[in-house]
Amino acid sequence: MPGAAGAERPFIGRPESVDALRRRADAARGGRGGLTVVEGEAGVGKSTLLDGMVQDARAKGLRVLFARAPSLENPPPYHLVREALASRRDESESPESALPSIAFIPTTLRGGQGSGAERAPRVPESWLVEDHLMEPFGSGADTTASGRPRMDSELAADLLAEGNDAPTVLVLEDVHLADDGSLDTLAILAPQLLSRPLWVLFSRLPLASVPGPRRARLETIERSGDAETIVLHPFTLAEASEFVRTVDRSAEVRDEEVTRWYSQSGGNPLFLEQLARRRRAIRTEGTQRARGTPEEFAEYLAGQLTGLPPEQDRVLAVASVLGREFPFALLLRASGEEEEGLAEVVQELVARGLLRERPEEVLEFLRDDLRLTVYHRLTEARRRLLHKRAGEALEAYAPADEPTIFALARHYHLGRVDEKAAIYNRVAGELAGRAFAPAVSRAHYERAIECQRRVRPRDPAVELEMALELAVQLDRLGELETAESVLQSALPQVESPAVPPALRVIARISLARIYSDQGRWDDVDRITNELMPAVDPSWSPRTRLALHRLRGELLYYYGRYPEALEQHDQALAIALAQHDEREAALETVRRANVLGMIPGRFEEAVADYKRVCRALIDRGDLSEAAYTLIYLGVVLSWYGRTDEGLTALGEARELAEKAGDPRRLGWSLFNIADLERERGNLDGARPANQRAREILEKVGDRFGLVQTQIVEGKILLQSGDLERAQTELLEAYRMVRELNIPADEAEVVLRLAELALAHGDRASAQARELELARLGIDRLRPDLLQDHRRFLVRLRSGGDPAAA
Numbered sequence: 001m002p003g004a005a006g007a008e009r010p011f012i013g014r015p016e017s018v019d020a021l022r023r024r025a026d027a028a029r030g031g032r033g034g035l036t037v038v039e040g041e042a043g044v045g046k047s048t049l050l051d052g053m054v055q056d057a058r059a060k061g062l063r064v065l066f067a068r069a070p071s072l073e074n075p076p077p078y079h080l081v082r083e084a085l086a087s088r089r090d091e092s093e094s095p096e097s098a099l100p101s102i103a104f105i106p107t108t109l110r111g112g113q114g115s116g117a118e119r120a121p122r123v124p125e126s127w128l129v130e131d132h133l134m135e136p137f138g139s140g141a142d143t144t145a146s147g148r149p150r151m152d153s154e155l156a157a158d159l160l161a162e163g164n165d166a167p168t169v170l171v172l173e174d175v176h177l178a179d180d181g182s183l184d185t186l187a188i189l190a191p192q193l194l195s196r197p198l199w200v201l202f203s204r205l206p207l208a209s210v211p212g213p214r215r216a217r218l219e220t221i222e223r224s225g226d227a228e229t230i231v232l233h234p235f236t237l238a239e240a241s242e243f244v245r246t247v248d249r250s251a252e253v254r255d256e257e258v259t260r261w262y263s264q265s266g267g268n269p270l271f272l273e274q275l276a277r278r279r280r281a282i283r284t285e286g287t288q289r290a291r292g293t294p295e296e297f298a299e300y301l302a303g304q305l306t307g308l309p310p311e312q313d314r315v316l317a318v319a320s321v322l323g324r325e326f327p328f329a330l331l332l333r334a335s336g337e338e339e340e341g342l343a344e345v346v347q348e349l350v351a352r353g354l355l356r357e358r359p360e361e362v363l364e365f366l367r368d369d370l371r372l373t374v375y376h377r378l379t380e381a382r383r384r385l386l387h388k389r390a391g392e393a394l395e396a397y398a399p400a401d402e403p404t405i406f407a408l409a410r411h412y413h414l415g416r417v418d419e420k421a422a423i424y425n426r427v428a429g430e431l432a433g434r435a436f437a438p439a440v441s442r443a444h445y446e447r448a449i450e451c452q453r454r455v456r457p458r459d460p461a462v463e464l465e466m467a468l469e470l471a472v473q474l475d476r477l478g479e480l481e482t483a484e485s486v487l488q489s490a491l492p493q494v495e496s497p498a499v500p501p502a503l504r505v506i507a508r509i510s511l512a513r514i515y516s517d518q519g520r521w522d523d524v525d526r527i528t529n530e531l532m533p534a535v536d537p538s539w540s541p542r543t544r545l546a547l548h549r550l551r552g553e554l555l556y557y558y559g560r561y562p563e564a565l566e567q568h569d570q571a572l573a574i575a576l577a578q579h580d581e582r583e584a585a586l587e588t589v590r591r592a593n594v595l596g597m598i599p600g601r602f603e604e605a606v607a608d609y610k611r612v613c614r615a616l617i618d619r620g621d622l623s624e625a626a627y628t629l630i631y632l633g634v635v636l637s638w639y640g641r642t643d644e645g646l647t648a649l650g651e652a653r654e655l656a657e658k659a660g661d662p663r664r665l666g667w668s669l670f671n672i673a674d675l676e677r678e679r680g681n682l683d684g685a686r687p688a689n690q691r692a693r694e695i696l697e698k699v700g701d702r703f704g705l706v707q708t709q710i711v712e713g714k715i716l717l718q719s720g721d722l723e724r725a726q727t728e729l730l731e732a733y734r735m736v737r738e739l740n741i742p743a744d745e746a747e748v749v750l751r752l753a754e755l756a757l758a759h760g761d762r763a764s765a766q767a768r769e770l771e772l773a774r775l776g777i778d779r780l781r782p783d784l785l786q787d788h789r790r791f792l793v794r795l796r797s798g799g800d801p802a803a804a
Contacts, residue, residue, distance in 0.1 A: 014233065021056075021230065025057050028168075032199075035201075037229045038230050046173070049203075063088070065162060066172075068083075069177035076402040076406050076431060078151060079182065088162065130506065130540065130542040132510075167197060169198075172186075172202035172203070176218065180439075183221065187220065188660060193225050204218065305370075315346065321378075321411075324365055353366060383414065388412070389415075412424055413425060418451040418454045421448070422452040426444070429473070438477045445466060445473060449467065459498065461499045467489070494507050505543060518740075519740035545575060545587075548567045549568070559597075559780035561594050561597045565595065588611075588612045595608070609628055613628045613632070629655065633646065634649075636648060642679060650668075665692075666695035670688070670711050677718060682715055692711075706736055713728035746775045746781050749768055749777075750777065762795070
């Protein structure tokens with residue numbers, strides 16, 4: 001299209017801001033990292049300042065990673081930081097040209113390269129549901145709880161590695177619009193910047209203009225990174241005069257015009273630019289009115305919508321559906337206009353200040369609230385039609401990459417093109433799930449199911465698959481009752497002849513998996529008992545492995561250790577036959593957990609833990625290595641090797657911190673607290689257990705939290721604070737019964753029995769002993785055998801502590 005006015009805007013004045021950034025760039029070149037925030041109203045020149053900063057940094061030999069918050073309504077998770085990492089591929093390009101408006105990272109998806117339905121991708125072959133069945137149980141609300149890779153931690157590590165490789169500046173524009181995953185990454189990155197050679201520079205609106213939850217997140221990031229804030233102020237009158245004359249060198253601009261425009265704009269460069277290009281002022285009460293505000297600028301732009309010619313109104317409506325930013329070529333396809341005529345209409349819209357052209361023929365709305373005004377004026381029927389046309393244009397125009405998939409999912413859903421909407425939303429849900437963004441994934445799967453149910457004829461197998469995929473995300477979010485409801489409502493479809501037998505099995509194992517995370521072991525027992533006799537070699541290896549693993553976990557919690565070992569042996573054999581080194585390692589850990597509970601197999605368990613831990617560290621799987629060391633430390637302590645146990649747990653803590661895995665960190669800490677208590681070091685035990693509780697409360701790990709309550713109860717009991725010990729232990733008792741954890745219930749009852757004796761309440765202690773007999777503590781918890789025997793000696797001697 002012909003070049004439109006406004007594609008380039010010079011940066012004028014504000015020397016204090018420029019000098020501050022140059023000084024900071026020099027420090028970064030010397031290896032000093034940190035966080036700098038450029039704050040300013042829309043249109044004040046943040047983008048132009050950053051563009052100049054990028055050029056200056058490259059001239060000084062700094063490596064520059066650049067990304068701009070996406071224009072997509074629903075960007076893929078981690079879009080902003082992944083785009084920044086992708087920008088390193090060609091630093092010779094300008095930041096603008098390195099930013100395609102729709103696409104940035106190719107993703108391999110099965111499907112043709114034609115257009116329309118033939119081009120629609122199918123679900124990747126590695127199916128998310130079976131992957132989820134491989135994860136450890138009881139993961140709760142924390143998406144890292146099962147040891148899945150922390151995407152935000154990995155991306156933060158990648159960015160820090162860039163700084164270690166060469167002096168680097170990470171420039172992020174419009175961070176107030178960033179996706180949640182990218183903000184999570186910045187939250188991990190920020191506290192590490194002062195000690196690392198990476199300088200992060202980002203721009204945003206003033207915090208008062210940012211919605212509450214997003215504002216709080218940005219404040220936390222900036223505070224943890226000890227951010228330096230550079231406020232970009234509007235022009236002075238002298239700077240405004242220079243700027244206006246730069247905008248249009250061909251026209252004579254009188255000083256009184258500049259003064260009037262300055263008064264109206266408040267010195268906002270973008271507002272001034274529009275006034276200068278239109279060469280007319282807003283109707284005002286006079287030139288002495290108060291200086292312009294962002295609200296007045298928005299009012300001015302909205303006024304430009306009044307009385308638009310039909311062709312401009314029509315094009316602007318299409319543009320509002322495409323988003324905040326879009327290529328001219330996409331607008332051409334979506335509008336159906338003739339190219340030359342559309343270029344003229346766009347030229348007029350740019351002149352009116354409604355659109356602005358960026359390099360590479362990319363158009364954008366000057367303000368997103370202006371776009372939303374246009375969008376919300378459309379009737380529902382017209383919106384639906386325009387979203388359908390936008391989806392068709394995007395399918396024909398853009399590559400089949402992640403951002404395109406997410407955009408198509410939105411357009412076809414709002415356009416009520418149900419078959420395509422179901423496909424694209426399902427793939428978007430899959431991609432978000434693999435990026436460990438369960439909230440985003442859930443939203444897409446829910447839309448996919450909604451659309452799929454309207455497709456005729458109905459496909460029960462596809463609907464069941466989508467329900468299973470949605471349940472995975474609900475499980476990861478800790479919404480177990482909702483996940484169960486989704487699966488229960490889908491189960492009638494299992495009996496349909498259209499549903500393959502293997503899918504029926506996966507559905508039932510998935511429901512058992514949900515029950516296990518709820519602690520409903522009797523239901524798990526029922527389902528797995530029904531499935532075990534029907535195990536068929538035609539089932540996928542991962543399905544068979546998941547069933548044996550689930551059955552083994554159930555039997556472990558029931559204290560039926562020889563039977564549990566048999567199930568884990570079979571699961572391990574499947575993993576080895578598939579040459580799946582990671583699953584074989586993880587199954588070996590679960591098998592060692594069982595061995596540690598079987599008399600005479602202790603040394604075998606320790607050897608397996610150590611061997612697998614080395615292998616996991618070599619693979620870079622630090623979360624699972626931490627998990628292994630936690631169990632090693634606990635098992636060593638059971639057999640009196642407390643010092644070795646503490647060493648293993650300390651190593652687990654270090655690995656969990658390095659992996660960014662809060663759940664494993666919490667578990668290592670409360671086990672450290674318990675061993676320090678055993679050694680009589682209550683002053684060391686208390687802070688470790690308190691920190692574990694804070695971490696596990698934050699991530700929503702109820703299984704871990706109950707352990708901190710048990711440990712706290714034991715600490716208080718040992719220190720003689722019987723009233724507080726009783727409070728902790730009774731709450732732990734309530735929790736273990738609610739979660740249905742018989743092994744932990746046995747320990748809580750034992751500690752309550754000890755507490756009763758400490759109170760001198762022999763009758764209550766005897767009642768607790770009957771409860772311990774019913775639970776079968778010596779079978780269920782052989783590690784507590786010595787403690788139980790000491791309690792019995794004291795009970796029979798009338799509660800005398802010396803008798804033990």
